[in-house]
Amino acid sequence: MQKTIVWFRKDLRLHDHQALWEASQNGSVIPIFIWPHEEHHLLSGEASLWWLHHSLLALQEEFKEHYGVDLIIRKGNSLDILIEVMEDTGANALYFNERYEPFAIKRDHYVIESLNKIGVDIRTFHSNLLYNPFTIANLSGDPYKVFTPFWKRCLNESISRPLPRPSLLNGIDKVVSTIEVAELGLLPTIRWDEKLHCYWQPGEKGAISVWELFIQKDLHSYKTGRDYPSLQAGSRLSPHLAWGEISPRAMWYSLEMEQSHIPMNEQIEAYKRQLIWREFGYYQLVHFPTISKAPLRPAFEHFPWDENQDNLLKWQKGETGYPLVDAGMRELWETGTMHNRVRMVVASFLVKHLLIPWTYGAKWFQHTLVDFDLANNSMGWQWVTGSGLDSAPYFRIFNPITQGEKFDRDGEYIRKWVPELTKLPNPYIHRPWTAPSELLKSVGIKLNETYPLPIIDHDFARKRALAAYDKIK
Numbered sequence: 001m002q003k004t005i006v007w008f009r010k011d012l013r014l015h016d017h018q019a020l021w022e023a024s025q026n027g028s029v030i031p032i033f034i035w036p037h038e039e040h041h042l043l044s045g046e047a048s049l050w051w052l053h054h055s056l057l058a059l060q061e062e063f064k065e066h067y068g069v070d071l072i073i074r075k076g077n078s079l080d081i082l083i084e085v086m087e088d089t090g091a092n093a094l095y096f097n098e099r100y101e102p103f104a105i106k107r108d109h110y111v112i113e114s115l116n117k118i119g120v121d122i123r124t125f126h127s128n129l130l131y132n133p134f135t136i137a138n139l140s141g142d143p144y145k146v147f148t149p150f151w152k153r154c155l156n157e158s159i160s161r162p163l164p165r166p167s168l169l170n171g172i173d174k175v176v177s178t179i180e181v182a183e184l185g186l187l188p189t190i191r192w193d194e195k196l197h198c199y200w201q202p203g204e205k206g207a208i209s210v211w212e213l214f215i216q217k218d219l220h221s222y223k224t225g226r227d228y229p230s231l232q233a234g235s236r237l238s239p240h241l242a243w244g245e246i247s248p249r250a251m252w253y254s255l256e257m258e259q260s261h262i263p264m265n266e267q268i269e270a271y272k273r274q275l276i277w278r279e280f281g282y283y284q285l286v287h288f289p290t291i292s293k294a295p296l297r298p299a300f301e302h303f304p305w306d307e308n309q310d311n312l313l314k315w316q317k318g319e320t321g322y323p324l325v326d327a328g329m330r331e332l333w334e335t336g337t338m339h340n341r342v343r344m345v346v347a348s349f350l351v352k353h354l355l356i357p358w359t360y361g362a363k364w365f366q367h368t369l370v371d372f373d374l375a376n377n378s379m380g381w382q383w384v385t386g387s388g389l390d391s392a393p394y395f396r397i398f399n400p401i402t403q404g405e406k407f408d409r410d411g412e413y414i415r416k417w418v419p420e421l422t423k424l425p426n427p428y429i430h431r432p433w434t435a436p437s438e439l440l441k442s443v444g445i446k447l448n449e450t451y452p453l454p455i456i457d458h459d460f461a462r463k464r465a466l467a468a469y470d471k472i473k
């Protein structure tokens with residue numbers, strides 16, 4: 001009988017897990033998660049590792065509850081550990097779902113090559129994406145560089161039905177050496193993370209309940225509401241997707257079910273489009289693997305950046321004097337996430353108002369986001385900067401004041417995250433420095449004491465950014 005090691009990585013779920021499903025049909029299964037020495041400094045920041053810790057505990061529990069099988073946890077070099085577990089258990093097969101980060105692809109090739117040499121049966125699957133990014137190309141056989149044709153092409157590809165959670169899983173009789181999740185050392189040493197429990201429930205159960213609630217409650221107003229940060233109209237599934245606690249194929253399938261009642265529903269179409277943006281992020285990471293490190297438009301290599309550390313710190317702490325930017329940065333620090341529109345505004349502010357390199361912003365997001373994802377984060381930052389393939393033109397500079405006036409008209413989001421401005425009436429909530437001094441006094445605000453003055457003037461910053469761009473055009 002075949003004994004298969006199923007290697008869990010960024011696919012911490014039991015439903016629609018193709019590697020697990022196939023292994024379960026072929027004999028007994030040895031599920032393992034390895035915290036890999038060769039990559040962990042590259043993988044995630046503290047918030048995302050907090051997520052991983054709890055997600056692993058949840059997956060262990062799921063294995064116990066449904067199958068009475070242990071999820072083996074180990075840390076070290078992936079290949080060495082896989083070989084060790086094979087020797088210990090007599091396993092003769094290895095199944096896993098593909099990852100797409102350049103370092104993971106390289107490592108996986110090495111693992112496959114090495115294990116093939118000793119006769120291990122290896123099978124890999126594309127279970128974390130809707131489409132296999134290696135097989136999608138334009139008519140000339142080249143990778144797509146623009147989103148809309150990519151999206152149209154994707155819609156012509158079929159997506160197979162998601163697989164159920166295996167009803168039965170045969171473990172093995174032998175006890176395999178494992179460690180506690182806590183021994184992986186994923187939690188921060190200074191325990192700032194306790195507050196994250198108020199906002200999130202990592203694990204597959206949490207993912208499924210967020211998804212089901214979203215479909216019942218918010219999907220049908222998604223397009224209308226998604227740009228307004230105080231409405232919380234997004235699904236908030238991104239950290240669950242980042243760790244693979246829910247499969248995009250299962251999500252797509254339930255969207256299709258919803259659409260079978262209401263065809264061409266534009267709210268559902270809008271949500272599908274965002275899932276395809278996620279695919280496009282991975283697609284770019286596969287075909288343009290330098291996206292996480294260097295501008296995809298080479299002209300940006302000569303951009304006159306200003307690496308002002310004081311301004312970087314003020315941006316990180318949410319002390320720029322622009323309420324919408326500060327609200328976003330403080331939401332991020334408190335909750336590990338930030339609304340998508342506000343991500344665009346704060347990123348644009350860093351890169352275009354302050355001229356600080358986008359890689360610094362991407363690094364801060366990597367450190368603080370629970371949904372950090374190398375593909376989406378790199379694409380998001382290059383999009384805002386204008387240095388990506390299909391990105392916002394550089395001359396489109398988000399105005400943090402009018403963005404606030406348009407998308408947080410009543411200042412509800414700002415008041416939630418910048419409490420020192422709570423009593424400031426509209427429209428001054430978006431530009432406190434223009435409020436009459438009597439008014440400021442009456443609501444207890446002393447500019448530059450209780451709330452900062454803008455660290456840079458918007459009109460000046462806009463002109464300076466355009467002049468900098470002119471130099472590389």
Ligand SMILES: Cc1cc2nc3c(=O)[nH]c(=O)nc-3n(C[C@H](O)[C@H](O)[C@H](O)COP(=O)(O)OP(=O)(O)OC[C@H]3O[C@@H](n4cnc5c(N)ncnc54)[C@H](O)[C@@H]3O)c2cc1C
Pocket residue numbers: 226233234235236237238239241242274275277278279281338339340341343344347365369371372373374376377378380381384
């Ligand atoms: C500068 C910048 C950095 C970003 N960094 C990340 C990141 O590290 N990880 C991450 O998952 N997303 C990132 N995004 C994309 C987006 O902001 C988040 O996916 C979204 O805010 C998550 O909220 P949600 O789950 O409620 O999304 P929904 O609106 O409910 O969308 C559903 C899903 O679609 C995907 N999605 C939505 N918008 C985008 C997008 N613009 N690009 C790619 N995929 C998208 C996500 O997986 C999301 O969970 C970034 C965007 C910007 C502008």
